[in-house]
Amino acid sequence: MSSPQKKALCLYFEVHQPFRLRRYRFFEMGNEHYYYDDYMNESIMRKVAELCYLPANRLILDLIHKHKGKFRVTFSLTGMVIDQFRLYAPEVLDSFREMASTGCVEFLAETNSHSLSSLTNREIFMRQVSTHRNKMIEYLGVEPTSIRNTELIYSDEIGSWMADMGFKATVTEGAKHILGWKSPNFLYCNTINPRLKVLLRNYQLSDDIAFRFSNPGWSGYPLTADKYAGWLNELDPASEIVNIFMDYETFGEHQKKETGIFDFLRYLPDAILKKTPYNFMTVTEVADAFQPVSVIHVPSPISWADEERDLTAWMGNDLQTAAVTKLYSLSERVMSCGKEALIRDWIYLQASDHFYYMSTKFFSDGAVHAYFNPYDNPYQAFLNYMNILSDFEIRLNSECPESDHDTELARLNKSVEARDEIIRQLELKVSKIEKEYSLIQKKVGSEKPVKKVGARATGVKGKSEKKTTEIKKSKAGSKR
């Protein structure tokens, strides 16, 4: 289907805001079950809506009307940002719905809670994606045909799950270490299931807009739409697609209005359509229009975060690992419990942002990690999150004692089995030793083994005595 002249520019914007947690002290556990900083969430949402979502949506709608179907973009809205729009900025949701009705905007599926569930197991991941898909149908009236994972996390395995769910394409980072000599400017497909097409982010051209746009020290400054179109023309003529992926908040929030970012976006479609061979296409359109040039091997997960393009921003230290492990250890029970309030908190607690705040990379490479970060440091983030998670567990235990009982029973059964096994082995050992013992007795007839046992027993006794005296001592000290 692709002809040599046809080239695609794929613009994709991520829209996400987490429910930030309030300061939650340990002594509130079991008493207070509300976890969110409403004031902060509302004020950040209102601020970003005024600076970015509303004006940028307006501009994109204008461009769609002006270019009569030739300007096409892709968005992904997390389930949480949709919830926040409904609470704090319903007019933003209205304007996204208006975009959806133009037919020029594609919305991607993803995990409902911007979670790391793809790193735990297939079932949790799939469940979250279908929750999100239902949300998209309910609030935007569209059913997603392609998918993006949280922070563009992708691996061969995750890709195969996406394919199994029937998605046509996904997007991820054009990370140097997976591409090698290959170019991100072609369509690829999943290794396990080639039906899933993979679009790779051109980080050079994406970050020129997202990070470098307003940097006066950058050689490309000031960036205009014409200059940008010129760069596209300088790419290898064989290039078929250029994937420009970024946070939607780039427009008006990361790059403020005064930097001219909106003007850049306003003139971009004209410059691209008139001066380059590229056309605007959405993710699924690219997947339909082009043939994959090869499979892309991603044995271990990558993401679009930080210099390393790996998972270390969320799973890079002991704090993060402990928190993620603790969180997902509860998943089975939450699902079988099914209480609505619990499930809502369960969803919000999964947001990858909570783990991002715990990154100790923050100390060295802080700028991005500090963005909208409600905590002074990763330790505080961890402490607060774990306190909340502990309360969540307390609630889970008290609200769903039945399933708790079941799992407890299962656990006890397991440990009984394990003990039986140990006992069996020990019995074997004992009988063996007894045999040897009787042999030795026959040969030597000494009493040594008995003595040994006695010595050990007194040793233990001595130790425990010491313990009690220690305690007595300290008690006496406190009375003085």
Add this chain to the structure above:
Amino acid sequence: MRVLMFGWEFPPHIAGGLGTASYGLTRGLAALNDIEVLFVVPKAWGDEDQNIVRLIGANTIPVAFKTIRYSSTLRSVEKIEVGSKLVPYTDPEDFWKMTRSNISDTDVLLNTNNEGKIEFSGSYGATLLDEIQKYAIVSSVIASENQFDVIHAHDWLAYPAGIAAKAVSGKPLVIHVHATDFDRSGGNVNPQVFKIEKEGMEYADKIITVSNLTRDIVIKKYGIKPSKVQTVYNAVEPMHFTEVTKPFRGVSDKIVTFLGRITMQKGPEYFIEAAKMVLSKMSDVRFVMAGSGDMMEKMIRRAASLNITDRFHFTGFLRGNDVFTMLGMSDVYVMPSVSEPFGISPLEAMQSNVPVIISKQSGVAEVLTHAVKVDFWDIEAMADAIYGILSYPALSKTFVQKGKEEVDKLKWEKAAKQVHDIYLRVVK
């Protein structure tokens, strides 16, 4: 370059952070090639480590019947013999206790040379201030009998000595502010001490403060020109013993430790209140308040009225290795100081693999990343941090690991280099 340094105490005869810090700095300086330090203390005991410095005790200098001519005033002063009975704290009660317990000090007083011998008045304020003045007089003798390029005086007790040495020699004076009376008194400053401190700061060519917290106090409260005041952070001596053995613990409970003088400056009451909060949620934890001080009895009464004495223990004053044993037994170290110019003890805790919680009102908070920092009055945050470190092993583990890495980088050599730079600037 030769440095004439005036201190107040020298290991092993130290009562607090001042002696530790001035010793550490001296060691750091000694490691630099071209620096030679003459360290003067009011009283030398003879068993000090003299490998790195030449230590001079003011009590060993024969000063009787000497006439010193001050270069600035040309006023002649007849010298007198000095015996010393000295503590680096202005708290009358501390001083009273020390006087009572240390009989040998009294002996020293009585044993001074008959000629030029001085009677001590007996009352606290007059005696200490008297001693400071005597120290200053001896220092002028020392200054006139030794060759040096720069004078360095540690803390207010030694400022008059530094001033006197500068008056005699005309050499530049650097004073080192380890604390101010605003820290010690909680704002209720002793006007005489304030006067000595301010004179020292004004007379100095350069002022070194142990943190920006202290630097701000020097600038704002003493009205010193900011350009004259520079912060050089303290460091910590590497652990002497290579293997850190966890001492035997008689109880399986977790231990949370406060270690320091039990005085208003150290914020012991906030520790007790935080303990109460933690104990309301956790049972397998014990709190230890190690140290002594004028607020100890009040603290015991408070613990009793909160009904936590079964879990809250007082050890009294700890000496030498007991300190490290206590630290080694601890799971969390808390320093809730109301005003702490620096605070070396959290660094020692970190060396002993203990996570630390420190108040934001401490100088050490400026250099540490891997420590919990709370406002001293924020007992909720303090309790929360204690609970978190005890309950979430990943947190404790990270603090221990990163904290150790961090504290190992705080070297006296680095501080000494900065001080050396300051010397070079004032000598020019």
